Amino acid sequence: MSVEAPLASPGALEAATARASANALAAPLTELAVGTSGCVQAVNGERGLRYRLLELGLLPGTELAVLRCAPGGDPIEIGLRGYALSLRRDEAATVLVVPSTASTHGAQAPEET
Amino acid sequence: MTRDLLAARPPRIALLGNPNSGKTTLFNLLSGSNERVSNYAGVTVERVSATLQLAGMRCELVDIPGLYSLAARSPEESIAVQEVLGHKPDRNVRTSPADSATAPPGAMQPNAVKGARSGGQAAARNAEARSSVAGAQATAPAALVLVVPAPALRRGLYLALQALTLPYPVTVVVTLNDEVEAAGLRVDASALADALGVPVLLSQGRKVDALALKRVLASLVASERPARTMDWPQAAAEAIARVSKAATGAEPATHEGAALIALLSWNESQRAPLGMDPSLFAAAGQVTLSAEARGLPLAERIIETLYAEVDRLASQTLVPGGKPSHTGLRLRERLDTWLKQPLLGFLSLAAVLLGLFHLLFTAAEPVMGLIETGIGGLQTWLGAVLPPGFVASLLIDGVLAGVGNVVVFVPQIALLFLLLGALEDTGYLARVAFLLDRPLRRFGLQGKAVVPLLSGFACAIPAILATRTLPRFRDRLLTMLAIPYVACAARLPVFLVIAGVLFSDAPPLLGVSRAAWALLAMYTLSVSASLAAAWVFSKVLAGRSDSPLLLDLPPLRWPKARNLLRLVRSRVKSFLKDAGTIILALTVILWALLSFPQAPALPDGSEASAGEQLRYSVGGRAGIALEPLWEPMGVDWRIGLGIISAFAAREVFVSTLGVVFGLESADEDSGALRNQLSDARTGRGAPLLTTASGLAVMVFFVLACQCMSTLAVVRRESGTVRWPIIMFSSMTLIAYAAACLTYWLLALVTGT
Numbered sequence: 024m025s026v027e028a029p030l031a032s033p034g035a036l037e038a039a040t041a042r043a044s045a046n047a048l049a050a051p052l053t054e055l056a057v058g059t060s061g062c063v064q065a066v067n068g069e070r071g072l073r074y075r076l077l078e079l080g081l082l083p084g085t086e087l088a089v090l091r092c093a094p095g096g097d098p099i100e101i102g103l104r105g106y107a108l109s110l111r112r113d114e115a116a117t118v119l120v121v122p123s124t125a126s127t128h129g130a131q132a133p134e135e136t
Numbered sequence: 137m138t139r140d141l142l143a144a145r146p147p148r149i150a151l152l153g154n155p156n157s158g159k160t161t162l163f164n165l166l167s168g169s170n171e172r173v174s175n176y177a178g179v180t181v182e183r184v185s186a187t188l189q190l191a192g193m194r195c196e197l198v199d200i201p202g203l204y205s206l207a208a209r210s211p212e213e214s215i216a217v218q219e220v221l222g223h224k225p226d227r228n229v230r231t232s233p234a235d236s237a238t239a240p241p242g243a244m245q246p247n248a249v250k251g252a253r254s255g256g257q258a259a260a261r262n263a264e265a266r267s268s269v270a271g272a273q274a275t276a277p278a279a280l281v282l283v284v285p286a287p288a289l290r291r292g293l294y295l296a297l298q299a300l301t302l303p304y305p306v307t308v309v310v311t312l313n314d315e316v317e318a319a320g321l322r323v324d325a326s327a328l329a330d331a332l333g334v335p336v337l338l339s340q341g342r343k344v345d346a347l348a349l350k351r352v353l354a355s356l357v358a359s360e361r362p363a364r365t366m367d368w369p370q371a372a373a374e375a376i377a378r379v380s381k382a383a384t385g386a387e388p389a390t391h392e393g394a395a396l397i398a399l400l401s402w403n404e405s406q407r408a409p410l411g412m413d414p415s416l417f418a419a420a421g422q423v424t425l426s427a428e429a430r431g432l433p434l435a436e437r438i439i440e441t442l443y444a445e446v447d448r449l450a451s452q453t454l455v456p457g458g459k460p461s462h463t464g465l466r467l468r469e470r471l472d473t474w475l476k477q478p479l480l481g482f483l484s485l486a487a488v489l490l491g492l493f494h495l496l497f498t499a500a501e502p503v504m505g506l507i508e509t510g511i512g513g514l515q516t517w518l519g520a521v522l523p524p525g526f527v528a529s530l531l532i533d534g535v536l537a538g539v540g541n542v543v544v545f546v547p548q549i550a551l552l553f554l555l556l557g558a559l560e561d562t563g564y565l566a567r568v569a570f571l572l573d574r575p576l577r578r579f580g581l582q583g584k585a586v587v588p589l590l591s592g593f594a595c596a597i598p599a600i601l602a603t604r605t606l607p608r609f610r611d612r613l614l615t616m617l618a619i620p621y622v623a624c625a626a627r628l629p630v631f632l633v634i635a636g637v638l639f640s641d642a643p644p645l646l647g648v649s650r651a652a653w654a655l656l657a658m659y660t661l662s663v664s665a666s667l668a669a670a671w672v673f674s675k676v677l678a679g680r681s682d683s684p685l686l687l688d689l690p691p692l693r694w695p696k697a698r699n700l701l702r703l704v705r706s707r708v709k710s711f712l713k714d715a716g717t718i719i720l721a722l723t724v725i726l727w728a729l730l731s732f733p734q735a736p737a738l739p740d741g742s743e744a745s746a747g748e749q750l751r752y753s754v755g756g757r758a759g760i761a762l763e764p765l766w767e768p769m770g771v772d773w774r775i776g777l778g779i780i781s782a783f784a785a786r787e788v789f790v791s792t793l794g795v796v797f798g799l800e801s802a803d804e805d806s807g808a809l810r811n812q813l814s815d816a817r818t819g820r821g822a823p824l825l826t827t828a829s830g831l832a833v834m835v836f837f838v839l840a841c842q843c844m845s846t847l848a849v850v851r852r853e854s855g856t857v858r859w860p861i862i863m864f865s866s867m868t869l870i871a872y873a874a875a876c877l878t879y880w881l882l883a884l885v886t887g888t
Binding site for chain 2: 069070071074075076077078079080082083091093094095097098100104105106107108109110111114
């Protein structure tokens with residue numbers, strides 16, 4: 024079967040752009056320094072990756088912390104929902120986060136409560 | 137439900153869960169099988185099943201590769217969809233040959249999953265479909281065991297909720313409870329059971345009560361459970377209903393759940409994953425696009441709704457309790473931080489590898505010596521008991537010298553698998569993958585390729601199968617082409633024999649034996665060569681690596697002795713099986729080639745010496761004819777014969793040398809192969825193995841593709857004979873050139 028549809032429908036693009044510009048404070052996850060935390064605002068990027076990141080729990084409103092990064096700054100390890108996930112900067116750049124104003128004490132994954 | 141139609145086949149129970157959830161440990165516990173468990177994301181690649189007796193009923197237990205969602209994005213994940221959703225293009229399989237010719241079962245599948253399909257598993261399952269009466273339902277599982285890891289409860293519950301929308305009997309097993317208890321929390325099993333409406337079992341610390349689980353499963357297998365209904369937002373509910381109308385499968389109760397998974401799987405650049413009804417997938421695409429045209433991200437809404445439910449469940453069931461033990465936790469966290477730091481991370485990696493090679497030489501030595509003595513004793517005894525002649529020669533210089541010299545390496549093979557398995561199960565290798573992702577990408581490899589590449593140190597065949605975890609075909613192919621350069625366990629006997637001969641008397645360097653340094657050099661060469669191969673092929677192959685890396689880093693854990701011992705046992709068993717079959721057969725053939733025809737008696741009436749007899753035989757004459765080929769590598773026809781025979785399998789090198797030198801020294805009191813080799817002289821009386829020629833042979837073995845099974849697996853997984861041919865010819869040429877260069881350079885330096 025052929026599914027040679029265009030890359031994304033115009034509606035999806037608009038929705039993504041609207042989500043992206045909703046909050047001027049939001050920045051790509053890659054901008055977050057190690058040891059700081061933030062709150063997911065939106066996940067953009069290619070559909071397969073976007074769905075997978077959402078399914079791993081990076082939903083809008085989710086608290087996450089940047090735990091560390093590998094030598095060379097890539098990939099980065101984040102803590103969310105009580106577990107650790109590492110992803111490349113390329114993928115992290117598709118996640119928009121609102122940095123938390125209060126600095127977290129050390130690199131701690133948000134506890135699961 | 138038409139499940140009773142299948143009474144002839146055993147009901148199938150599938151284990152479903154995230155990677156690193158302790159799923160395979162559970163499988164081992166239930167089945168007592170040889171399947172291995174690992175801390176590493178995605179190690180269970182092939183379908184692993186076992187027979188299980190439940191209250192007198194025979195069931196099939198299947199361990200599904202770990203995954204996060206039933207929305208498959210790699211060939212490996214589609215195996216899970218196939219097991220759970222069980223849709224097959226069975227009409228094609230069951231109709232007349234003419235029909236199947238126009239629509240072969242594989243026609244709907246993209247290239248990337250060909251490998252997974254053409255494996256033995258797919259063939260077996262097609263056979264299943266042919267023999268079944270009920271078509272699509274034939275693959276419906278009789279029950280699902282949903283393995284939910286307590287430390288990542290929400291992520292595990294997300295997958296569990298997806299599975300619960302399908303109408304199969306289910307039990308949930310919450311594993312790794314010790315880790316949440318250490319954080320002062322516990323999972324309330326009865327609350328979770330009430331909320332989900334299915335039986336929930338809790339592990340006590342690490343342990344799951346196998347008997348209780350079997351009791352639950354026995355009652356589940358014959359039972360029915362309605363699909364779980366979710367409180368979808370209206371748009372999502374409508375979309376699911378619309379998609380499910382497109383379903384063609386015969387079991388309507390599964391349609392909604394399947395529609396949900398189709399909506400989450402659909403992607404414009406992908407085709408329907410194996411096991412999913414293609415018409416559902418197509419309908420999901422239409423519905424998604426039309427919703428997006430109205431500005432409604434459908435899958436996002438669905439995932440949000442599922443996670444809202446997950447959050448509700450988690451807040452009800454994850455309650456304060458347990459005994460917090462912060463010291464152990466903090467120590468582990470600190471160690472984890474160190475291992476991922478640039479400097480300490482790479483230093484510890486180097487230390488771990490060096491320690492591993494050092495242990496391989498020193499720790500296994502006593503056992504090795506014991507086996508050598510045993511075989512030597514057996515040879516002496518046979519020599520005394522049997523009348524001299526061909527039978528004695530076949531047994532002593534053929535079978536025992538050949539197979540015996542391979543069996544000697546069992547302690548090392550066992551140790552290698554034990555150590556590699558332990559590194560994997562602690563989660564250390566996952567840290568190495570984290571460290572090495574960026575460097576690897578420079579060579580065109582995908583970060584996740586670390587997993588198959590590292591398992592290549594054990595054996596290339598499971599490593600090549602493990603490339604199925606990579607979502608894109610190009611990444612799989614690149615990794616496959618790089619893997620055969622990684623020094624597998626079969627090269628170890630060759631390295632050990634030669635390094636043992638070269639450096640047995642040399643003093644240690646920096647406290648580590650010189651042989652271990654040589655081994656480290658060979659492993660470094662093999663890693664560099666495999667990276668170089670990946671780099672070259674990534675430049676040649678069209679396309680670009682753009683598949684994402686999402687690596688689940690589980691906490692550092694103690695490996696389970698039981699799982700490790702199982703792994704070692706199964707590997708040693710298959711090594712010994714090879715030694716007892718292929719290597720035995722080759723050894724006997726080689727012995728015959730080297731023993732006949734008999735050299736004529738000398739003019740004075742005495743028999744020809746063993747050395748002359750060897751040169752007179754068919755094998756000896758052929759070997760001597762090929763000697764010019766080996767001269768640039770600094771070795772004579774005897775070693776050359778070993779190299780040629782090693783193209784069947786690398787260990788055969790050692791057995792061949794065992795036979796060659798065993799026959800040659802048949803007159804004298806023959807010692808262990810290592811002694812024979814260090815005593816061996818060239819025609820001019822110089823030592824046969826010098827540093828230069830010995831290392832040249834080792835280099836040849838690092839780089840040459842001397843493994844028929846590897847070529848066969850690459851043929852199967854890449855889908856063409858082109859790649860195995862390219863692989864074999866390029867590797868052989870490179871190996872020969874590099875070995876000659878090594879000899880020439882080292883001979884120049886050492887002046888031999």
